[in-house]
Amino acid sequence: MISDKVLAMCELMNDLLYQKIPESRHGYYVNQSLSIGYQTAGIIKAEFGENRAPDMEDLYRKFQIKIEFLEKSSKNCGVSFRAQSEYGKGGSAKVLIYMESIEMLASKSQYDLPGETYEGMSRKQALNIHLAHEFFHFLEYKSSVKQGGHMTDIYDKGYVSDYLEPVPLISFMGWKRKGSILRCSEIAAHAFAKELLGLPVLPNFFDYAYLMNEKRLRPEDFQRMVEENGRAFCS
């Protein structure tokens, strides 16, 4: 199995500011983001699932988050969405689920690597993974400074990308700018979904599996990225 740290590192590499992160800080962003996700899942399991994964639709009801199922996926710059969160001014929350895209992902989520078998997701599992992922973003939103730091008993860190230290960017005429690493929120949401649902692998693996099955990512390129990230964490 590819380790969570390695898959988290693959996610970190997608950050717009990745090149600005000193190599010595990769471990900080990966480890902190993962552990925030795991810990939060532990709290939710203990509070709402008797230490098991709670029923996701039940959990959404408890937190008054609406789920809207849509068949057609919305496309933005050629990227099709599978789930999107919308927060209203009065504190309302809604998660839009694009079933067609989720089913497509599930149907192409099985991919074996040399010597390793990875089971794909069922339609229901894929749905639950997306609901868990968006639920974590809901906790980030609710506890963010803008929202007055609500729900501190469950989660109190706001957006993980704001909570973790920013990277220094260019300083110009004495102005020092800093940038948040947005992908840290994604890493934490993946770790949350994995821990909450007891998945065998960090769920961004399924995105890579899908891309390889679709022939949009060459398996050798994926393998190389995994090996390089693995070496970086073992050295």
Ligand SMILES: [Zn+2]
């Ligand atoms: Zn996300």
